Amino acid sequence: MSASTILSPHPLEPDILILMLKVVVGILVIVGLALVLLKLFTSSPQKLVQTNIAVNSDDPPLKLKSIGVNFSDFKFTKDKLEFNRLFMDYGFVIPANTTSTGKDKANPQPTFVVPLGTPARSLVDGVVVAIPTLWSGDYSVLVTTDGKMQKWVYETEHLINPKVKVGDKVTAGQIVGEVSDFNKGAPKGFGSVEIGILKGGNPPEHVCPFAFLDESIKEETLASIKTLYLSWESYIGNKTLYDENSYQVPGCLTLDSIPG
Numbered sequence: 373m374s375a376s377t378i379l380s381p382h383p384l385e386p387d388i389l390i391l392m393l394k395v396v397v398g399i400l401v402i403v404g405l406a407l408v409l410l411k412l413f414t415s416s417p418q419k420l421v422q423t424n425i426a427v428n429s430d431d432p433p434l435k436l437k438s439i440g441v442n443f444s445d446f447k448f449t450k451d452k453l454e455f456n457r458l459f460m461d462y463g464f465v466i467p468a469n470t471t472s473t474g475k476d477k478a479n480p481q482p483t484f485v486v487p488l489g490t491p492a493r494s495l496v497d498g499v500v501v502a503i504p505t506l507w508s509g510d511y512s513v514l515v516t517t518d519g520k521m522q523k524w525v526y527e528t529e530h531l532i533n534p535k536v537k538v539g540d541k542v543t544a545g546q547i548v549g550e551v552s553d554f555n556k557g558a559p560k561g562f563g564s565v566e567i568g569i570l571k572g573g574n575p576p577e578h579v580c581p582f583a584f585l586d587e588s589i590k591e592e593t594l595a596s597i598k599t600l601y602l603s604w605e606s607y608i609g610n611k612t613l614y615d616e617n618s619y620q621v622p623g624c625l626t627l628d629s630i631p632g
Contacts, residue, residue, distance in 0.1 A: 432524045432569050432579070433517055434496040435586035437544030440528050440567040441493065441551075443596045445486045448607045454557025456613065458485045459600055462580050463625035480578035480630040481529060481568035482623055485555065488563045491547040492531040495567060495581070500540045500548075506530065508554035515542060527568040530554055544586075575631045580624035597622040 460483040499519030512529040531549030555564035601614040
């Protein structure tokens, strides 16, 4: 054996070269994927969250900045009230003997009994899409994000003397009319107005409006609803009218959607 044979390395077999090349390529691929994932999760977490909401969310596009009336509009009275309430919750079950169908009905829109002449107000910033005349001879002001009929519609319902017209831009809290006198169960000098968030579909459904309050009014509004419950119960001497501790969201007896 010559000295040159002893000092020269053995040539690598082709199969071994191919195997080593595959290992190197595999390592490079893994490192590349790791770098991509690291950049994705560290540089733009906000973008990920927003994308997820846009894809999966089925919430109304606008949050309520008004509930249609001011809490100072509620005036207590000893006169007889239908259902013994000035504030009727979303989901309150209206007894069969008082409905047109002769069946119990879950109230799809919170109802407020307030003095006649009380301003009725827009729930959101948007554009008036329609002002239909209702079965009761009064009106509903319907608002959407852009004045076109959409999946989500915001209602201030049962009002008279409309102050806006179709196509008008409105801001939350803006006066759009006056409460209606359609409610024959209200005391003399009182009227009623209802509010709703309507989700289009077949059939259309309403959702709990107080679950979609803007952060700017959310805490104060929910606290004011609880205060109204307690004050009214104390005034009429019936502390069982509202079960304040049972509400997931004050103002709504259920968070389920209600047809209608």
